[in-house]
Amino acid sequence: SSNSAFxxxxxxSGGCLKNLFEQIxxxxxxVLPLNIVTDILTVAFNxxxxxxxxxxxxxxxxxxxxxNKMLKTSEKLISTLVKPTDTNDSVRFTLPTVEGQVFMVGAxxxxxxxxxxxxxxxxxxxxxxxxxxxxxxxxxxxxxxxSYNTMENLLKPDFFNTSSETxxxxxxxxxxxxxxxxxxxxxTEPVNFTLKHIREFDPRGSLSCVYWNISExxxxxxxxxxxNSSYTVCSCxxxxxxxxIMQTSRPPVSGSLLELLNLVxxxxxxxxxSLALLTFALxxxxxxxxxVARINICVSLxxxxxxxxxxxRFLSIIWRQKVLCAVISGLLHFLFxxxxxxxxxxxxxxxxxxxxxxxxxxxxxxxxxxxxxxxIGYVVxxxxxxxxxxxxxxxxxxxHCWLKMDRSFxxxxxxxxxxxxxxxxxxxxxxxxxxxxxxxxxxxxxxxxKQTKIxxxxxxxxxxxxxxxxxxxxxxxxxxxxxxxxxxxxSQQGTFIFLIYGVLNKEVMQQYRKFFRCLCxxxxx
Ligand SMILES: *[C@@H]1O[C@H](CO)[C@@H](O)[C@H](O)[C@H]1NC(C)=O
Ligand SMILES: *[C@@H]1O[C@H](CO)[C@@H](O)[C@H](O)[C@H]1NC(C)=O
Ligand SMILES: *[C@@H]1O[C@H](CO)[C@@H](O)[C@H](O)[C@H]1NC(C)=O
Ligand SMILES: *[C@@H]1O[C@H](CO)[C@@H](O)[C@H](O)[C@H]1NC(C)=O
Ligand SMILES: *[C@@H]1O[C@H](CO)[C@@H](O)[C@H](O)[C@H]1NC(C)=O
Ligand SMILES: CC(=O)N[C@H]1CO[C@H](CO)[C@@H](O)[C@@H]1O
Numbered sequence: 001s002s003n004s005a006f007x008x009x010x011x012x013s014g015g016c017l018k019n020l021f022e023q024i025x026x027x028x029x030x031v032l033p034l035n036i037v038t039d040i041l042t043v044a045f046n047x048x049x050x051x052x053x054x055x056x057x058x059x060x061x062x063x064x065x066x067x068n069k070m071l072k073t074s075e076k077l078i079s080t081l082v083k084p085t086d087t088n089d090s091v092r093f094t095l096p097t098v099e100g101q102v103f104m105v106g107a108x109x110x111x112x113x114x115x116x117x118x119x120x121x122x123x124x125x126x127x128x129x130x131x132x133x134x135x136x137x138x139x140x141x142x143x144x145x146x147s148y149n150t151m152e153n154l155l156k157p158d159f160f161n162t163s164s165e166t167x168x169x170x171x172x173x174x175x176x177x178x179x180x181x182x183x184x185x186x187x188t189e190p191v192n193f194t195l196k197h198i199r200e201f202d203p204r205g206s207l208s209c210v211y212w213n214i215s216e217x218x219x220x221x222x223x224x225x226x227x228n229s230s231y232t233v234c235s236c237x238x239x240x241x242x243x244x245i246m247q248t249s250r251p252p253v254s255g256s257l258l259e260l261l262n263l264v265x266x267x268x269x270x271x272x273x274s275l276a277l278l279t280f281a282l283x284x285x286x287x288x289x290x291x292v293a294r295i296n297i298c299v300s301l302x303x304x305x306x307x308x309x310x311x312x313r314f315l316s317i318i319w320r321q322k323v324l325c326a327v328i329s330g331l332l333h334f335l336f337x338x339x340x341x342x343x344x345x346x347x348x349x350x351x352x353x354x355x356x357x358x359x360x361x362x363x364x365x366x367x368x369x370x371x372x373x374x375x376i377g378y379v380v381x382x383x384x385x386x387x388x389x390x391x392x393x394x395x396x397x398x399x400h401c402w403l404k405m406d407r408s409f410x411x412x413x414x415x416x417x418x419x420x421x422x423x424x425x426x427x428x429x430x431x432x433x434x435x436x437x438x439x440x441x442x443x444x445x446x447x448x449x450k451q452t453k454i455x456x457x458x459x460x461x462x463x464x465x466x467x468x469x470x471x472x473x474x475x476x477x478x479x480x481x482x483x484x485x486x487x488x489x490x491s492q493q494g495t496f497i498f499l500i501y502g503v504l505n506k507e508v509m510q511q512y513r514k515f516f517r518c519l520c521x522x523x524x525x
Contacts, residue, residue: 006476007424020044025072038093044073044217045097052153060159064215067154067226071176071212071241074146079180082142088114097150102180104142105132119147119195121173130188131179141182148174157245160217162212164249171197171207172244177415179239191236195244197230200398203405205248209234212241261484264493266309273302273494278508279502292370293346294497296377297465299341303495304335318401320473326397330385333396333403333413338381340420343467345373347427354431381418388412417470424466432459461496464489 024040027326048070052058078100081091085106092101099119105111107130108170114128125146132141135272151174160168172195179185193209207224209232222242225235232244277298280291311318311328318325388395390411402411463469469489476483 008111020047021073024076027080029074029080031083031394034081034091034093037077037081038095040077041074041093041098041427042095042422044070045095049097049150060156060471061215063154063156063158067151067212068214070151070154074098074100074148075144075176075178076178078144078146079178082144082181084215085394095121097317098148099145099252102142102144103128105129105140107139114143116194116238117145117173119145119173121149121198122147122175123194124175124177125192125194126177127188131182131185134186134188135184137260138183142180143176143177144180146175146477147416148176152243155217155241155243156242156447157217159215160208160245160247162247164251166247167247169199169205169246170243171195171199171201171246172199172213174241174243177239185239187237187239189252190237191239192225193234193236193242195232195234197232198245201229202246202248204398207232207244208247209236209247210243210245211236211238212243217243217245236512258483258487262487262491263309265488266305268307268490269494270302270309272492272498273298273305276494276498277302279498290349290370291501292373293342293377294465294501296342296374297339297346298494300339300377302334304332304339305491307332307335307420315401322397325401326393327397329398329400329403330389332401333388334381334385335418337384338378339411340417340467342377344424345377346433347424348468350466351427351431354434384412384416421467421471425468428463428466428468431462435459453463458500461500464496464498465493467493 020478024044048066052064059073064460066094081100082104083089085104086108088105088109088111090101090103093099101117101119103114103117105114109129109132114126116125116157117126124143128141128143132139135141152170152495154407155174157168157170162168175193175195177191177193207227208219209222209224211222212217213220221238222234222236225238226234227233234242236242277295280298282294289400311332318328392409392412395404398404403413472482472486472489476486
């Protein structure tokens with residue numbers, strides 16, 4: 001019968017696939033040599049691929065039915081690799097389209113536990129020894145495990161029917177596990193499949209371990225046991241054909257509108273960052289004014305927003321260049337972080353000024369010198385990035401060329417940002433309280449409502465300049481309004497800096513000058 005198998009290979013090279021399937025079904029041989037099995041599998045998968053290439057518009061039912069035939073054929077063929085053994089034996093093969101491994105145990109097996117069955121992208125743990133013990137007459141059992149690299153073209157993830165409309169992505173190769181030539185196939189304990197993710201995992205997506213039931217993927221009897229960014233372990237209470245499918249929500253209809261709003265806001269923000277910088281460069285008014293923090297807020301955030309905007313615009317070109325993508329995400333990490341460190345420095349300087357601590361000793365003045373501040377402003381961010389690169393280099397370069405969201409890596413950004421936002425909020429509240437108390441003392445002189453309004457506006461604007469509006473970012477999932485507010489405010493830090501220190505500067509009333517100076521300048525003496 002090896003001969004008849006050879007004939008099949010010869011007859012169908014250029015022949016008809018339907019005939020091939022029938023002939024394979026008609027194989028009566030119980031055991032075939034490995035090379036025959038791999039030859040037939042190669043022919044079958046090549047022919048199948050050719051058919052798929054030529055018939056572009058196969059209906060879902062046609063695809064599913066063709067997939068079923070491929071599965072049946074493969075399972076039949078791999079079962080012919082099982083030969084009787086007293087102890088234990090295994091066979092494996094690797095073809096471009098399919099990998100397989102067979103493990104069989106006999107009555108005199110000495111193992112406590114069979115080794116894990118491995119293919120490149122998936123593996124299986126099964127208690128074959130226990131199953132063999134349950135086969136009282138033969139005390140033997142065999143497991144056949146296969147991983148199909150191209151089967152997802154037939155058994156598409158869209159055949160997973162869920163109640164909600166989601167985008168489905170195949171996250172693993174399609175695998176199948178069977179117990180050929182085993183009478184009692186009852187499992188003694190759950191079978192665990194370790195599946196390697198063949199695509200990048202989207203942390204917002206949800207994973208389902210599914211099995212193939214003739215015409216659709218269903219979850220019944222299978223569950224995700226554990227998962228990380230690159231592997232998922234599925235635990236199943238039966239054997240069949242399995243896969244791992246990721247569901248992500250469809251982009252909302254208003255997505256494009258929000259995107260447009262974001263684009264406009266960021267561009268407006270960039271213009272005002274530049275205008276603010278221009279103002280600082282042209283009007284070096286009041287010598288001794290310490291604008292270093294706000295200048296550097298503008299520089300860091302201008303570069304960060306610009307780089308982010310360009311990266312997102314040209315993402316389709318960039319993200320394939322893994323190294324470039326990782327470098328960009330590292331640079332963005334550094335620029336945004338240093339922006340936040342500068343916001344903190346600005347808050348501290350403002351606080352010192354408002355507390356009327358401008359007459360600080362020469363020693364303290366040194367501490368606050370521009371040079372020293374620059375070291376703090378940029379070195380802190382640089383250290384965080386270097387430590388992150390050193391510890392988790394693969395954390396850089398997500399599909400958006402930003403930090404990978406999985407595990408805790410994003411906290412290398414969110415951690416420092418949370419600390420700074422908390423400190424800035426506290427400082428901001430203290431500044432407002434101090435300013436308020438000082439204003440009350442002056443109340444008798446306050447005559448013009450307009451000036452008070454300007455002061456209130458400046459204070460609110462300062463809230464944005466100090467980055468406190470980024471806190472909204474933690475709540476954008478709950479509310480569309482907050483999301484839009486977040487989009488608008490965060491891109492406009494430059495705009496508010498320009499308004500406070502540029503536009504409104506001339507209109508300062510004489511008696512408020514002392515306080516406004518606190519908002520607009522730090523005196524060096
Ligand atoms: C397979 O066997 C059936 C009968 O058992 C026969 O009618 C059919 O022609 C066979 N097919 C091939 C391709 O040999
Ligand atoms: C699969 O995992 C479950 C849960 O951890 C465990 O109880 C079971 O023994 C595992 N099965 C095998 C065959 O290792
Ligand atoms: C999917 O499920 C819904 C109900 O949950 C059902 O109405 C629909 O016919 C199903 N579609 C397919 C292709 O099975
Ligand atoms: C597979 O699907 C068929 C119908 O679609 C159903 O009758 C059968 O119970 C399903 N099998 C399992 C194991 O759920
Ligand atoms: C993910 O899980 C797999 C299997 O459980 C393990 O081998 C791998 O080391 C894990 N990777 C990470 C980054 O935790
Ligand atoms: C279908 C698929 O993605 N197969 C992958 C299996 O794993 C190897 C190496 O780990 C990849 O090269 C294949 O692309």
